[in-house]
Amino acid sequence: MGTRFSRRTALATGAAGLATVGFGGVSAAATGKPPSVSKEYFGQADGEAVYRYTLESGRGMRVRILSYGGIIQTLEAPDRHGHTANVVLGFPTLADYVAKNSPQAGGGVYFGALIGRYANRIAKGTFTLDGKVYHVPVNNNGNSLHGGLVGFNQKVWDVTEIRGGLRLSLTSPDGDQGYPGTLHATVTYTLDQHNRLTIGYTATTDKPTVVNLTNHTYWNLAGEGSGDVYDQKLQIGAARYTPTDGTQIPTGQLAPVHGTPFDFRAPTAIGARIRDHDPQLLIGQGYDLNWVLDHPGSLLPAASAFDPAGGRALTVLTDQPGLQFYSGNFLDGTLVGTSGKVYRQSDGFALETQHFPDSPNHPSFPSTVLRPGQTYRTTTAFALGVL
Template identity: 45%
Template sequence: MKYLGIMALVLMVFGCAQKEASVGLSSEDFAFDNNGKTIELYTLKNDNGLVCQLTNFGARVVSLYAPDKNGELADVIVGYGSGKDFVEKPENFYGAVIGRYGNRIGGAAFSIDSVEYQLQKNDGANHLHGGTNGFHRQVWDAEQLSDTEVVFSLVSPDMESAYPGTVSVKVKYQLTAANELKIEYFATTDKKTVLNLTNHSYFNLKDGGRTSINDHVMYLNADYYTPVDGGLIPTGELAAVAGTPFDFTTPTAIGERVEADDEQLKVGGGYDHNWVLNTESDVSTLAAKVVDPESGRVLEVYTNEPGIQFYGGNFINGRTAGKEDIKYDFRSAFCLETQHFPDTPNKPEFPSVIVNPGDEYYSVCIYKFGVEE
């Protein structure tokens, strides 16, 4: 009996190890050549059992396994499951680092010191997310520092995508003991330029995108947002959220007012707007919080950025299969992109995005995971 007991214990431990090893996407599925550069997968794990996987194609988050209120791990990231899919399937910016400019620039142009820079028009008459060859489409250099840290590096040459200055960028991902995915952005330039880096991860805390996120409950620490015109370019106004469907200062289900008779919701097809955070760039102050009541999973967001773009998955259409052949339907995921405001290069009244030679650009976003009963 003693022998059987020991054998049972060994088998149980082995089984647990096998189960832990099976959590996550396959490295073999990400080994893919993209124009002579190899796409790879990197896995981070902390001592609490959280697992985060990233790829050097776009310096993307491709999975994050977080426990529910019963301790069951599940992937909360929506996206593709292989390097080939990320390269060849429709680009939705899943999990990517966005640059040089996260969000939209009106008229696809801006000026610095009276010199105009004409960008690619890849969103109607406007420029979106750095253009079709932005940072999200590039294979970054990568160095895994430890089980919990990886750094991606990229040099963007002068006038790449028509942006001035040679910009050197590093993005460090760290999975902390506090169950945080900490994303730090570092950059320098040799010429005066604009820069606005963000992460475009899509989340569904309940089931990884199998169902709607409209029952997720959200809090945004913001009294104002930036209304947009028909091209989703900010008008320059800071509008009060009080009394509107944009007021999430009291936790509210995402879908509770998304179909309200509101002009801004009609323009955006739902929520696709920038909120002006009350946090005053204090990374220790809560910027946003989302709770899935069914699973109990919680996502908190902290940042030193002045704004956060909440996108409610209005353009997800169910036509393209993602991980596990899931066809993500309308509003089956949300994004919370910490950032400076859209179209800031053309809005001098907004917080500046100018980076000068000698400046050390630094931005941080923390996605913290937890549970509530």
């Protein structure tokens, strides 16, 4: 087992660890009120009480997280004028999440949710581990997506308040959705006075298994419900990406981004090339691909986004090898968000830190195998600032 499942990484606390890649953004200074956590009842799912927790940074950022699915329901942050807005997509009620955030309901948009056991796709819902073939539910173009029919996004997690945040715990039994081993997963959300939300993931198993956890938040830095994100600029620290077949399964190639619509090494408007006649854009009906990050294994800036109108800037730091950029292509005008406005195509974008899609079927990809006695451990941070 490589260091990807055993390395402990520390997030830099100086200004360099907060600056946005390519945009020169400035995060909030570590002054003001200390971070706080509060709790309220939010409803019931599968007969279990669901609570909503509010994390406040003391510097104008407020995050609401549900025990159902570990969902980031809202994230409020100020713009350059000090105006605060919710910059993530979500639903106003628990009933909406239960009915519309799951593949069984024909939705599967996964707003703000924790994804597991395996984020992204596994080809034909089949993989081989130690000579044994496993089958997991097929729920997306003949493949398994985001953990199957009942993934971690539909579970009520146990939540404990910790300093500056929350610790969420979930046990996935042996055979859950076809995956081997009893998996004990823990996710921490912490919000600091720099307006930085850090997500730490750990997991252990009692049998060899595969695991790939992420968070599926959709961002709109101009404000949720404000329209499309085409004018917002994106930068990804990746010289290569993983092309896919017609069902969005990687071919195994690590292709260069140079000269393609997938070159975000310099800040580029999301909509600048989204309508180019490229086969990969046609398959995903927009951007929906995995980028091979240049510096995996250490918690470093991997991507940044910026809204020129309001000045909000987002930096994504991660130790993961991949980043799935999804431009909200299948938001079809049938979902009503937290503001009461309808979400249409590309009204938000997702930056999912992860291992590569279908890694269990590609020995050349970084391994997602977790064995007894090992600990899956990874960290991602979202730092909000302004220009």
